[in-house]
Amino acid sequence: MKALVVYESLFGNTEKIAREVASGLERSGADVTVAPVGSVDPVDLAAYDVVVAGSPTHAFSMPRSVTRADAVRHGADRACEGPGLREWIEHLEPQVGARPTFAVFDTRRDARSRHLTGSAARSATRALRRRHRALADVPASFYVGGTSGPLLPGEAVRARAWGSRLAGCARTQ
Numbered sequence: 509m510k511a512l513v514v515y516e517s518l519f520g521n522t523e524k525i526a527r528e529v530a531s532g533l534e535r536s537g538a539d540v541t542v543a544p545v546g547s548v549d550p551v552d553l554a555a556y557d558v559v560v561a562g563s564p565t566h567a568f569s570m571p572r573s574v575t576r577a578d579a580v581r582h583g584a585d586r587a588c589e590g591p592g593l594r595e596w597i598e599h600l601e602p603q604v605g606a607r608p609t610f611a612v613f614d615t616r617r618d619a620r621s622r623h624l625t626g627s628a629a630r631s632a633t634r635a636l637r638r639r640h641r642a643l644a645d646v647p648a649s650f651y652v653g654g655t656s657g658p659l660l661p662g663e664a665v666r667a668r669a670w671g672s673r674l675a676g677c678a679r680t681q
């Protein structure tokens with residue numbers, strides 16, 4: 509099974525999760541490519557059985573240019589300023605056939621936080637459904653302690669386990 513894991517990441521936390529998901533997929537026997545979302549042509553996905561896509565949650569949704577600029581003001585690397593997952597999904601062709609199957613994840617602030625956090629992965633799911641894309645699993649969220657991280661304890665392990673499980677879900681689709 510061939511898998512692609514693409515990510516958008518301003519401070520590096522979503523990239524770390526993407527690499528753990530990739531390692532889980534690999535552990536389950538998949539041949540995996542991991543890449544920043546901006547480096548993969550969204551029109552050219554026919555080679556993959558499963559595409560996993562992730563981004564940070566910004567303002568309850570996927571990042572936009574204005575929220576990326578905000579992240580840079582908070583110390584994120586300007587080179588990561590996008591375009592990102594939102595724009596990548598907009599450039600996907602409307603789906604013909606079931607392949608590849610998609611799965612989406614995000615990073616966001618601790619679920620136990622007093623504030624409503626929103627979820628980029630839920631927004632990405634809606635955007636993919638509008639493009640008639642098949643989804644292998646419910647959107648997943650992984651938690652950081654603050655705007656620049658770090659990942660909360662146990663999240664890397666949870667991401668690897670999710671990756672392994674995805675390999676199974678994608679095979680049965």
Ligand SMILES: Cc1cc2nc3c(=O)[nH]c(=O)nc-3n(C[C@H](O)[C@H](O)[C@H](O)COP(=O)(O)O)c2cc1C
Binds near residue numbers: 519563565615
């Ligand atoms: C401009 C901005 C808006 C954010 N909005 C939210 C939000 O609505 N909900 C949330 O849970 N986290 C929010 N965060 C925290 C991010 O989710 C966090 O920075 C991200 O998970 C870190 O991932 P990264 O290292 O891959 O960039 C926001 C961060 C920034 C910079």
